[in-house]
Amino acid sequence: MSVTVVLGAQWGDEGKGKLVDILSAHTDICARFAGGNNAGHTIIAPIGLDHVQTKFAFHLLPSGLVNKEVTGIIGSGVVVHLPSFFEEFDTLRAQGLDCSNRLFISDRAHLVFDFHQIVDGLKEVELGGSSIGTTKKGIGPAYSAKASRSGLRVHHLFDPAFADKFRKIVEGRYKRYGYFEYDTEGEIERYKGLAERLRPFVTDSVVYLHEALAAGKRILVEGANALMLDIDYGTYPYVTSSSTTIGGVSTGLGIPPRRIGKVIGVIKAYTTRVGGGPFPTEQLNETGVHFQEVGCEYGTTTGRRRRCGWLDLIVMKHSCLINGYDALNLTKLDVLDDLEEIKVAVKYLVDGKELLGFPANLETLTKVEVSYVTFPGWKTSIAAVSSYEDLPGIARKCLKVPIEWIGVGPGRENMIKK
Incomplete structure (x- = not known):
């Protein structure tokens, strides 16, 4: 199959952009299918004749555009704030990454306006103490307008x-x-002027993608947010406003399920989330601070410090059931280098009874007792490790799930292919 999908398997910020960057070297088209400029992917890549290592922050544009041979598609399921789109486009160009003539937006994509962003803040005020903690980018109000058939495309x-x-x-x-x-x-x-500038970018993305498939082009689909922020299967209402799952690929791009080949889930070696909502393995202690500081856990889009906790296999089982991953990419394993011990959540218990799945009811979730398996830390740097066999034995023992890629540092070269 010529369609590969990369999805976040936890609450987002797993490092999807790095894998997309690596895979984009072997693809023709990189497509976004949901979300808006509330997403944030950071890519570090060499630019120019001198191959200067440059940090790029992607929010709305597909991060596969770092490969200058890749065409980017913003699909029908994405909501687009045009001022932010052009600001990002111009910033990338100023950094030496010109996306002209290789970036297209679906004519069916809904628009986010500044009044949506104002309303986003007003809705958070209404919620008061139950604030969801959105990025206030207007994403939720834009999707609400879409669902109520009062949006503009x-x-x-x-x-x-x-x-x-x-x-x-x-x-x-x-x-x-x-x-x-x-x-x-x-x-x-203002939008009259933006419309004229946008005109060369607009396409019927359904026709474009299916013509590409017919021509044997390789398509890489880049997820935004993650499974636990999905409007249906995440920790509702502390979620985003779109379908972040494998199902969203078909609805957001118009690609039939049978055309989808490999599905890759990206997980961090620990767990993070941004904003409000339950977080069973959260560590409000020195361990949590270690993850924040060593893992540089600050949002690409908001700059907010992320909440951090141990790896949660109950979340991962829920994620695997829904998205049916063919492979996993474990990221930031090196952040665990200096820990004396490493914990992994393996069960949720309520009144001593194990839950069979991740609960829909958040009241239930607040009552869970988390059961952990504890491993001794390896207490050595793995940043220079380039093969799975050279990882410390205890690190390999921790990796009991079918993992194909392992991230041991921030650069392209810090990714082990198993």
């Missing part, structure tokens, strides 16, 4: 009735939230 930008439709939608937000400061007419004028 990319093709609407070129509709003569765009201005009237836009005014009507803003008026609807005023009725719902009360008047808030917003220059509706100024925004309409």
Whole structure:
């Protein structure tokens, strides 16, 4: 099969971008299928004749674009904030990565406007103490508009009735939230200019991708967020607003399931999450601080310090059942180098009884007692290790799941292929 999918297997921030970067050397098209510029992938890659190691921050654009032979597709399931799209595009170009003529947006993709971002903040205020902890990028309100059939899509930008439709939608937000400061007419004028700049990027992505498949092109699908943030299967309501699972690939890109080949799940050697919501293995102690500091656990998009805890195999079992991974990529194993002991969660118990799966009810989740298996730490650096056999014995003993790639550092060269 010519479609490979890379998905986050935990709560996001697993390091998907690095694997996408590596796999993009053997692909023709890299496609995003869900989410918006609330995602964040960091890539470190050599640029220019002098091969200067450069750090790139991707938010909306597919990170496979680091490979200058790859074409990027932003699919119909993605929500797009055009000012952020062009800001990211221009920043990458200033860093020496020009994506001109090899980046396209589906004409069916929904648009995120600044009023969506304002509403995002107002909704968080409404929730008060139950705040979800969103990035306030307007993603949730844009998907809400999509689901209620009141959103605007990319093709609407070129509709003569765009201005009237836009005014009507803003008026609807005023009725719902009360008047808030917003220059509706100024925004309409701004989007007229953005629409003209966007025109060369717009395509019918369904036709584009299926013509590519018919021509034998290799397509790499890059997930945003992760399984535990999925609107259906994550820790609802502390989730994102889209389908982050393998099912989202078909709905977000228009690719039939039978055309999908390898599915790769990316997991961290420990667990992190951003924002509110339950986190059974969270460590509010020196171990958690170690993960934060040594693992540089700060959000690419928000800069927020991530919450950290031990690897959770109950989460991983739930993730594997839903996404059916063919292989896993374990990242940041080197962050465990200096720990005296390493714990892995293997069971959730409530009143002494083991739960069979990851519970839907968050009240149940707050009551779980986590059962761990403890391993002694290997207490040596693995950053220079280049083969699985050269990993410390105890590290290999910890890797009991079918793992194909192991990350032992931040660079491209710090990835072991098993």
